[in-house]
Amino acid sequence: MKKIDFKKWKNKLKGLPSKIAEKAFKFFLILFLLDLIIGGIMFYKYSFVTERKEPQANFQQVSFKENTFKNILGIWEQRKDNFEKASTQDFQDLFIIKSSFPELTGLEVEEGE
Numbered sequence: 001m002k003k004i005d006f007k008k009w010k011n012k013l014k015g016l017p018s019k020i021a022e023k024a025f026k027f028f029l030i031l032f033l034l035d036l037i038i039g040g041i042m043f044y045k046y047s048f049v050t051e052r053k054e055p056q057a058n059f060q061q062v063s064f065k066e067n068t069f070k071n072i073l074g075i076w077e078q079r080k081d082n083f084e085k086a087s088t089q090d091f092q093d094l095f096i097i098k099s100s101f102p103e104l105t106g107l108e109v110e111e112g113e
Contacts, residue, residue: 020027
């Protein structure tokens, strides 16, 4: 089995940016042509090929399930009623401390003289 000499490859790769910079125009042309080829393949695959294939139409009879619809309407009416009941209820204010044990709340009670 052949061993890979990483130091040799590392030295070659160090000089790669300078070689690319020396031949920037050729490198640009190569990348541009590669981009055109890949773009052309993708355009052909997703544009021309898909236009030639005709989709198959699968028509199914649509049925309206009236019982399910009535159940959903019933649930919505129940939620609406619960929401309206909640707006009329008087809830306790959580930020006002009402305690018969003021020593537990940290409030000091002044005793009358």
